[in-house]
Amino acid sequence: MNKRFFEQVVDVLAKNISTAETELKYTNPFTLLVAVVLSAQSTDVGVNKATQDLFKIASSPGDIINLGIDRLVSHVKTLNYYNTKAKNVLALSHMLADEFGGQVPQTREELVRLPGVGRKTANVVLNVAFNQPTIPVDTHVMRVAQRLGFTKHTRPEKVEADLEQLAEGNPHIHKIHHLFILHGRYTCKARKPLCAQCPLAAVCPNVQAV
DNA sequence: CTCCCGATAT
DNA sequence: ATATCAGGAG
Numbered sequence: 001m002n003k004r005f006f007e008q009v010v011d012v013l014a015k016n017i018s019t020a021e022t023e024l025k026y027t028n029p030f031t032l033l034v035a036v037v038l039s040a041q042s043t044d045v046g047v048n049k050a051t052q053d054l055f056k057i058a059s060s061p062g063d064i065i066n067l068g069i070d071r072l073v074s075h076v077k078t079l080n081y082y083n084t085k086a087k088n089v090l091a092l093s094h095m096l097a098d099e100f101g102g103q104v105p106q107t108r109e110e111l112v113r114l115p116g117v118g119r120k121t122a123n124v125v126l127n128v129a130f131n132q133p134t135i136p137v138d139t140h141v142m143r144v145a146q147r148l149g150f151t152k153h154t155r156p157e158k159v160e161a162d163l164e165q166l167a168e169g170n171p172h173i174h175k176i177h178h179l180f181i182l183h184g185r186y187t188c189k190a191r192k193p194l195c196a197q198c199p200l201a202a203v204c205p206n207v208q209a210v
Numbered sequence: 211c212t213c214c215c216g217a218t219a220t
Numbered sequence: 221a222t223a224t225c226a227g228g229a230g
Contacts, residue, residue: 040227138226
C-alpha cells in the first residue's frame with residue numbers, strides 16, 4: 001500500500017468533513033471514558049441521549065459510586081448491553097478512586113486494566129482527551145480501511161498497525177480516526193454506501209454500482 | 211468461539 | 221424482519 005494514496009484520501013476527507021460535528025459528548029476525561037465504554041454496539045446519538053442526563057448528576061468517579069448500580073442502570077437502560085456496561089462503569093469508577101486518585105490515567109497499559117476498557121476504548125481516550133496520535137479501530141474505521149484497500153487484515157490490532165504505518169508523519173494524524181468514523185457513518189455506510197455522492201468515488205478501489 | 215441483549219435504519 | 225450500531229470479557 002502506498003502512502004501517497006493514503007495522504008490523498010485523508011486530504012479529501014479533511015476538506016469535505018467538519019470534525020466539529022457529531023461526536024460523543026463529554027465534559028472531562030472521565031465522562032469521555034464513560035461515554036466510550038457505553039458506546040459499544042450503540043449509536044452515538046443513543047449514547048448522547050443517555051449521558052445528557054447522567055453527566056448532569058454524575059461527572060466524576062465519586063459521583064458514579066454515590067449514584068449506585070440501580071440508578072446507574074436506569075440511566076443506561078436504553079443502550080445495548082446495558083447491564084454489563086453499568087457494572088463496568090461502576091467498577092472502573094471504584095478502581096479510579098482507589099488506585100488512580102480519581103484521575104483518568106494517560107497510558108494505554110493503565111487504561112486497559114479498567115473493566116470494560118479494551119484497546120480501542122483506551123485509544124479513543126488517549127486521542128480525544130489527551131491529544132495522543134492513536135488510531136482507534138472500531139467498526140467504521142475497519143470498514144473504511146478495508147474498502148479503500150489500506151489493509152487486508154480483519155484483526156483490529158493488525159489493522160491499527162497498518163494504518164499507523166500509513167499515517168506516520170501525516171499532518172492530520174490526530175483526527176484521522178475521527179475523519180474515518182464520520183465518513184463511515186454518513187457516506188461509506190455498512191449496508192447501503194452512498195458512493196454516488198462520495199468525494200472518494202473517483203479513487204476508491206471498491207466503488208459500488210450507482 | 212460465545213455472551214452481553216436495546217434502539218434504529220433499511 | 222433483520223442488519224447494524226465509536227466492543228470487551230470469559
